[in-house]
Amino acid sequence: HENNLAQPVGTTLDRYIMRNQSEFAYATGELSQLLRDIALAGKIVNREVNRAGLTTIIGAAGAQNVQGEQQQKLDVEANIRFIRALTNGKEACAVLSEENEDIIHTGNTEGRYVVAIDPLDGSSNIDVNISIGTLFSIYRRVSPIGTEATPADFLQGGRKQVAAGYILYGSSTMLVYTTGHGVAGFTYESSLGEFFLSHPNIRIPATGPVFSCNEGYWFEYPEYVQKFLMSCKRRTMSGRYVGSLVADYHRNLFTGGIYLYPPNKKAPQGKLRLLYEGYPLAFIIEQAGGLASCGKRAILDLEPTDYHQRSPLFIGSPELVAELIAGNMEPVTTP
Ligand code: P6P
Numbered sequence: 001h002e003n004n005l006a007q008p009v010g011t012t013l014d015r016y017i018m019r020n021q022s023e024f025a026y027a028t029g030e031l032s033q034l035l036r037d038i039a040l041a042g043k044i045v046n047r048e049v050n051r052a053g054l055t056t057i058i059g060a061a062g063a064q065n066v067q068g069e070q071q072q073k074l075d076v077e078a079n080i081r082f083i084r085a086l087t088n089g090k091e092a093c094a095v096l097s098e099e100n101e102d103i104i105h106t107g108n109t110e111g112r113y114v115v116a117i118d119p120l121d122g123s124s125n126i127d128v129n130i131s132i133g134t135l136f137s138i139y140r141r142v143s144p145i146g147t148e149a150t151p152a153d154f155l156q157g158g159r160k161q162v163a164a165g166y167i168l169y170g171s172s173t174m175l176v177y178t179t180g181h182g183v184a185g186f187t188y189e190s191s192l193g194e195f196f197l198s199h200p201n202i203r204i205p206a207t208g209p210v211f212s213c214n215e216g217y218w219f220e221y222p223e224y225v226q227k228f229l230m231s232c233k234r235r236t237m238s239g240r241y242v243g244s245l246v247a248d249y250h251r252n253l254f255t256g257g258i259y260l261y262p263p264n265k266k267a268p269q270g271k272l273r274l275l276y277e278g279y280p281l282a283f284i285i286e287q288a289g290g291l292a293s294c295g296k297r298a299i300l301d302l303e304p305t306d307y308h309q310r311s312p313l314f315i316g317s318p319e320l321v322a323e324l325i326a327g328n329m330e331p332v333t334t335p
């Protein structure tokens with residue numbers, strides 16, 4: 001993996017992006033601008049997340065989001081911030097958001113990229129002060145420049161992503177992303193309003209001590225999942241489940257481990273979304289030396305058919321994901 005060790009720890013995100021300009025899919029600087037726009041929105045959302053307990057915006061907005069889930073005001077706010085930053089930045093012609101059923105056209109018909117985003121995942125965790133995250137996935141548009149984006153721009157498949165990343169609003173706020181040349185992590189210093197390169201080349205350990213799964217649905221899980229989880233317990237691995245995808249994923253990326261969201265009765269295709277959760281996290285994990293599977297095939301090989309389609313997600317250290325999948329004797333259908 002061509003990685004960015006050449007960049008000294010402590011460099012700023014802006015400088016890092018500029019120095020890696022040549023490595024980006026299109027060195028004309030558009031993707032660089034797009035990443036800066038996302039980082040800017042992340043800084044604004046970070047401030048709001050940190051203040052949430054202090055302002056009246058906390059708590060349910062009353063509205064139901066397109067997923068039929070109780071919408072928390074902060075995720076409505078975050079959605080507005082990311083869409084506004086992407087609109088003002090001019091590089092994205094459209095945005096697909098977890099918060100909106102259909103794609104949002106930014107009006108930048110000259111924009112060469114589209115962005116699929118979960119502006120604030122785990123928003124049910126806000127009121128109880130648990131870490132939450134933003135997830136984003138970037139594609140080069142396939143529709144003609146100068147026209148409005150089409151569904152095909154968003155349904156290209158996981159391996160067509162040109163960049164993907166997440167922002168974790170945790171004990172510290174971090175931006176982690178890849179453009180296909182390794183994974184870099186940046187830590188936010190709010191007093192300076194800057195993301196500083198703190199992890200130039202993130203690699204996930206081949207195995208690890210953690211399994212992350214909601215065992216409340218135990219009796220609804222496929223047998224191969226139950227068998228795997230039992231084997232984790234026999235090895236006295238640690239069960240760690242924050243219940244906030246980005247937090248669980250990020251911890252396992254550093255400690256080594258596996259995150260499981262299997263199908264259950266309420267979510268026979270799993271609960272997590274493919275386009276703005278599975279795909280970006282799978283791109284990052286493969287770039288970090290890990291694996292991501294739906295239980296039969298690599299997440300990145302799954303065929304996208306619907307903006308908000310769900311998929312089971314098993315992701316993390318390669319040895320643990322491989323062990324889990326080896327136990328699934330269901331036939332693999334071709335990607
Ligand atoms: P469950 C939060 O609502 C979320 O989308 C992810 O962040 C999290 O990993 C998952 O759902 C938790 O779901 O069914 O275990 O409560």
